[in-house]
Amino acid sequence: MTSSAPSQPVADVLARYALACAARGWHVFPLAPGDKEPPHGVRWTKVATTDPEVIRRIWARRPYNIGIACGPSRLVVIDLDMPKPGEHPPDRWAVPGVNDGADVFAVVCEQAGQPLPLETFHVRTRRGGSHLYFTAPDGIRLTNTSDDRGNGLGWKVDTRGDGGYVVGPGSYVDLPDGTGTYDPIHTPAPAPLPGWLTERLRPAPLPPQKPITVRLATGNRGAYLNTAVTASLTAIADAPQGRRNATLYGAAVALGQLVAGGALDPDDTEQLLTAAAERAGLAPMPSRRTIRSGFRAQHPTPQERPHMTSKPPLQAGSGPETIRVLKAALAQQLLARHLRVRGSLVHMETVSGGQTSPAADEDSPLPVTASPITPATLAGLLAEHAYVYRVRSRRDGNGGTETFEEEITPPRDILASVLA
Structure with missing residues (x-):
C-alpha cells in the first residue's frame, strides 16, 4: 500500500x-x-x-x-x-x-x-x-x-x-x-x-552608552530635522530581523541628504545611527560601513537645487507610490503648520490683526486659525512643502553612468483629484 x-x-x-x-x-x-x-x-x-x-x-x-x-x-x-x-x-x-x-x-x-x-x-x-x-x-x-x-x-x-x-x-x-x-x-x-x-x-547587555546629541536648528526647520531624525531612529528600532541592515541603510541615505546640505553634523549623525544599530542587534563595524555607504549615495547638493532646500526630500517610485509617500509625510509630521485635533488633521494659519501680546486677555481670539484638512487643502500643502523625486541613471560625459534625481512632485490639481 x-x-x-x-x-x-x-x-x-x-x-x-x-x-x-x-x-x-x-x-x-x-x-x-x-x-x-x-x-x-x-x-x-x-x-x-x-x-x-x-x-x-x-x-x-x-x-x-x-x-x-x-x-x-x-x-x-x-x-x-x-x-x-x-x-x-x-x-x-x-x-x-x-x-x-x-x-x-x-x-x-x-x-x-x-x-x-x-x-x-x-x-x-x-x-x-x-x-x-x-x-x-x-x-x-x-x-x-x-x-x-x-x-x-x-x-x-x-x-x-x-x-x-x-x-x-x-x-x-x-x-x-x-x-x-x-x-x-x-x-x-x-x-x-x-x-x-x-x-x-537573553541578549548580551550593551556596553555603557554615552549620550549622543545632534545639534539641530531652531524654529520650523529644527522641528522638521528633529522629526526626520526621530523617524529614522524609530524605523531602525522597529525593523524585523532580516531587514535591519536595509533599514539602517535607508535611514543613512535619508539623513545623509541633510548631512550633505549642512543641516546635520556628519560625525554626530554617524554616531547616533551606529548607536541605534547596536541597540537593534547589529554589529558596530558593519553598521558604520552601511551608514557611510548611505551617506555616499549620490543626491543633488543644495547648490544644485536651490529651490528645494526648504522642502523635505521624499524618495518615491511613480504613480500611486508617489501619493503614498506624500500622505505618509503628512502622517509623520514632515509638513509644516499642521497638527491633530480630536483625531482630525488641521492646518494652522496666522490671522492678520489678531492679538499677539502675551498680556492679551485669555478670552481674546488667538492670532491663528485651524482649518480641517480636506483633499483640496492637503493637495496644496503637499505641493507647497514636499519635493518628491526618484533616482535615475544617465550617461555622463566620460562614457560612464551617473545617478540623478528626477522631480516627480504631482501638480496640485492631480493631487486634489487623487486624494478626493
Whole structure:
C-alpha cells in the first residue's frame, strides 16, 4: 500500500485553526496558500489579530496558511529543524547520535543538567521537525536566534520571539525543500519558558552608552530635522530581523541628504545611527560601513537645487507610490503648520490683526486659525512643502553612468483629484 501525499486543507478548516489560535490569545495573520511567507504587500506586524470577525473575513477569501506573531502573542517558539538532503552536522556537533535539531537540543539540555522541556504545546512541522511553544518571560524581550549565531542554541535549532513569527498548526506548505502539514501533536497551554533557557537566550547587555546629541536648528526647520531624525531612529528600532541592515541603510541615505546640505553634523549623525544599530542587534563595524555607504549615495547638493532646500526630500517610485509617500509625510509630521485635533488633521494659519501680546486677555481670539484638512487643502500643502523625486541613471560625459534625481512632485490639481 502506498501513502498519498497530504492534500491542501480547505479554507474553512484553516479558518477554524486560525480561530482556535486566536482563542488562545495568539495573534494570527495570513500566509500565502502553500507557502511560509505572507501574501505580497501584507505587513504581518500590522495585520496580526485575535479578532474572530476579522479572521473569518480574511480566511473566507482564500485557503491562507496561518502565521502566528510571537511578540504580541507572548510566545517563544523553539524550532527543531531537520537537515536538508546532503546536510551534515558541523564539526562542533559531529558526535554520535546527533543528526538533527532535536538531537542538538537534547545535548544542550543535557549539558545544562536540565530535562527536555517537552510538556508544552507541540507542533510537528512539514519535514518532521518540531515547534515547541512556550510563554515568554515577563520583563525580558527575547527576539529571534538562528543556529549557533549570537546567543543561539545550536545547529538546526532556531528560536522565534518578539519580532518573529512561526507557521501555525493546520498550515500546509508545498515548497521545493518539502511538502506537508503542520500538525499539533500535543496541545496543552504553553509552559513557561524554563529560566535557564531564558538566560541562554537573553541578549548580551550593551556596553555603557554615552549620550549622543545632534545639534539641530531652531524654529520650523529644527522641528522638521528633529522629526526626520526621530523617524529614522524609530524605523531602525522597529525593523524585523532580516531587514535591519536595509533599514539602517535607508535611514543613512535619508539623513545623509541633510548631512550633505549642512543641516546635520556628519560625525554626530554617524554616531547616533551606529548607536541605534547596536541597540537593534547589529554589529558596530558593519553598521558604520552601511551608514557611510548611505551617506555616499549620490543626491543633488543644495547648490544644485536651490529651490528645494526648504522642502523635505521624499524618495518615491511613480504613480500611486508617489501619493503614498506624500500622505505618509503628512502622517509623520514632515509638513509644516499642521497638527491633530480630536483625531482630525488641521492646518494652522496666522490671522492678520489678531492679538499677539502675551498680556492679551485669555478670552481674546488667538492670532491663528485651524482649518480641517480636506483633499483640496492637503493637495496644496503637499505641493507647497514636499519635493518628491526618484533616482535615475544617465550617461555622463566620460562614457560612464551617473545617478540623478528626477522631480516627480504631482501638480496640485492631480493631487486634489487623487486624494478626493
